[in-house]
Amino acid sequence: MTQLPAGTDPAELARTALAVAVEAGDLIVHDRPARLGVAETKSSRTDVVTVMDQRSQDHLLSRLGELRPDDGFAGEERGGRAGTSGITWVVDPIDGTVNYLYEIPAYCVSVAAVVGDPTRDGAWRPVAGAVVNPVTGERYSAWSGGGAWRAVGDGTPQRLRVAETDLGLALCGTGFGYDADRRAWQAALLTHVLPRVRDIRRLGSAALDLCRVAEGSLDVYYERGLNPWDMAAGWLVATEAGALVTDLDGQAPREAMTVAGAPGLHADLLALLVDGVGRVGPRSGR
Numbered sequence: 001m002t003q004l005p006a007g008t009d010p011a012e013l014a015r016t017a018l019a020v021a022v023e024a025g026d027l028i029v030h031d032r033p034a035r036l037g038v039a040e041t042k043s044s045r046t047d048v049v050t051v052m053d054q055r056s057q058d059h060l061l062s063r064l065g066e067l068r069p070d071d072g073f074a075g076e077e078r079g080g081r082a083g084t085s086g087i088t089w090v091v092d093p094i095d096g097t098v099n100y101l102y103e104i105p106a107y108c109v110s111v112a113a114v115v116g117d118p119t120r121d122g123a124w125r126p127v128a129g130a131v132v133n134p135v136t137g138e139r140y141s142a143w144s145g146g147g148a149w150r151a152v153g154d155g156t157p158q159r160l161r162v163a164e165t166d167l168g169l170a171l172c173g174t175g176f177g178y179d180a181d182r183r184a185w186q187a188a189l190l191t192h193v194l195p196r197v198r199d200i201r202r203l204g205s206a207a208l209d210l211c212r213v214a215e216g217s218l219d220v221y222y223e224r225g226l227n228p229w230d231m232a233a234g235w236l237v238a239t240e241a242g243a244l245v246t247d248l249d250g251q252a253p254r255e256a257m258t259v260a261g262a263p264g265l266h267a268d269l270l271a272l273l274v275d276g277v278g279r280v281g282p283r284s285g286r
Ligand code: IPD
Pocket: 076, 092, 094, 095, 096, 097, 098, 174, 175, 176, 177, 178, 203, 204, 205, 206, 207, 223, 225, 226, 230
C-alpha cells in the first residue's frame, strides 16, 4: 500500500519533518562533546556510530512520537516503533557521519514521511521530507506534488529545479559503502564512469548529494548500497525538483543502485552504468 492515507496533508508532514530536523541539527552541533569518540562500529571498522547519532535519533523518535503518535518510526540507529496511521518516519539522524567525526561541514539530518513498507525494496515511497545541514544552515524540503524547496538561514525558501546538460559535461556525485568488497566493486565501476563525465565528487552524504542534484549543484548522482534512511528525503527533494530517481531497471531506487538526474541525463547515466555493471561483473560483498 503506497497511497497517502485519507485526510493526510503532505505539506503538513513536510513542515513537521523540517521542524524536527532543524531541532536535531541544532542538537548535534551544540551538544557535540569536545572529544567526540566512536561509540561503536557496525558493518565494518570504518562504519561508525557516535554518541550524537544515537542522541539525534532519540530526539527525533521522541518528538515525532509527541507530534504524530500514530505513525511508525524507522531510523539508522537503535530504536523504532510500529505505527497504525500508514505513515512511517524514516530518519537518518546524521547522514555523513564520517564528515561529522572529522568536522567536515557536509553532514545533515534527514527526515522523511513514507508510505508502504520501508523494509522492503520497491514497496514504499516518500511523501514528505526534509534535509538540514546544521552548519551551513541549508534546509531542503519537499512534499508530494508540492515541489522542492531550499532555504538558507532566515532567507525565503526558493523552489528548486534540476539542471540538464550532456553527460560529458556533467558533475557526478557518488559514494562508497563501508564493506571492503563493495568498495572494490564500486571503484571498478567508477573507472568506467570517470572518463565519461566532467568530474566526480564524493561529498560523503547521500542525502545532501540528492539535494544537490535537486538544486543543480551536482548534475547527476549514483550510488550502490544506500539504505532507506540515506535516500528517503533526498529522493523526494530530487524528484520534486524534476529529477528521475531510480534503480538500474528504472524502478524505485533500492539498495542495489540509486541513479538520479534530470530526465535526459538520467537516461544517459543509466545506460552508462548498465554497460559498466556488465563489464565489471557480478557484485560481491554487501
Ligand atoms: C553514508 C553517507 C555516504 C554514503 C554511504 C552512506 P552515513 O551514510 O550517506 O555518503 O556514501 O553509502 O552509508 O553512514 O553517514 O549515515
